[in-house]
Amino acid sequence: MAEQQARPNETAAVDPDHPLLSALQPLLERVQGRFVAPDDMGPADVPLVWDGEVVAGVRLPSSPPAAASEAVGDLGRLLEDLADELGVPLSQLARAEKQRAVRLLEERGAFTYRKSAETVAEALGVSRFTVYNYLNRTGS
Amino acid sequence: MLDDFNSAPSAVATSALLACCDAPAWAAAVRDQRPYPDLESVLDVADKAARELTAADVDRALAAHPRIGERAEGRGTDAEFSREEQSGVSTDTDTRAALHDGNHAYEQRFGRVFLICATGLSAEEILAALRERLENDEPTEAAVVAEELRKIALLRLRKLLAR
Structure with a gap:
């Protein structure tokens, strides 16, 4: 698949097709959370580690x-x-x-x-x- | 700056006012005294009208408020207000548990949701107020609730109309 064109304002976006992320997506919708790219993660976000690598963070609604x-x-x-x-x-x-x-x-x-x-x-x-x-x- | 509020269709003004306080009598009183020359005069009328809420008005208005510690969902104006007001309430596990227990005790005691004007209050302050109010008798507590509702309505109205 072709690389997405680099956009200066957006660091490496979250890949929604990643197996871990697609598995978690329904759960996230239920708890009204969302994925954030590793570079955009704040201290309150939960890192999702896959094969030793942070593929995304989860931002829960209760972290205002x-x-x-x-x-x-x-x-x-x-x-x-x-x-x-x-x-x-x-x-x-x-x-x-x-x-x-x-x-x-x-x-x-x-x-x-x-x-x-x-x-x-x-x-x-x-x-x-x-x-x-x-x-x-x-x-x- | 109040031009929009003064000239808005009645239904638009009403729904914005109901998001401040879900008491139709109050919303109608504030709406029907338009036009207002300035923000202070709106707040003045709103304040007087809020002091005249009946027990039934208060009950209805209470139903529009989420429990303290429970996040208001959705895109509505009132949900947005609620989230702002509760933004100082920490949501760590211990606090949530304490608020949950406190809300439950209050609901058992008084048969309604615990309402507090949460703007600027920490979870500890809210819990302290809750425990204190649990000691009130029903008439005293009913007066406190009406007062909290009035404070919330006025803060919301100020936010709504201020530029």
Whole structure:
């Protein structure tokens, strides 16, 4: 299989087809945990060792500091990407554009992250209520 | 900054308010006094309305709160608030066990979930408060619960509307 193109922002991703990981996947879904790449592991993550090598870490939902900062990191990237696309800091968008920004972020899964409403509101310079209000207007 | 809240459709305002406190009478009182000139005036109305909650209102609102030490699941606004509030509660095995036992003792004693405004509290502080409240008689404890609910509602409302 061809090597994935190296992406500077993502260290060696987790291989979901690894026998150990595919065996653990259903369990992880049940406990709402997730795999993290060895390079992204924090102190609270559980290392999964296979043949003497750490193939991934498990991040459990009950480890908030690591999980939260990771989530904010990924969400932060979504916000940065959107600002790059639009060519302006999100906080400087006009009202209608902020509404559109919320819609785009929702389409990109931004609101599945923890602390998402808070983080998005901060980036846009609006209250959380405003974010909810926009979300409710997108017809969901 | 309150423009959105002041002008939002009634249903949107109501559902956001119910995520702060799941008492329809309270949400309606806060919603129906819009528009507000500033955040303090919203909190003022919310505070007064929260002091008028009936026992039935409190019971219903309690049902929307997960047990202390149990993580709120899901994407809802209230779940997000709950996780933030409980983020200071450590989740190591001993603490979980102590909270589990404490919750159980409380539920046996009072027939409802132990509610505390957990923002800024450590697990030890929560456990100490729980043990102290177990000594209360029912009317005293009912008043404490209503007070905790009011504090939670106001903190959530401030977070919701502040920029």
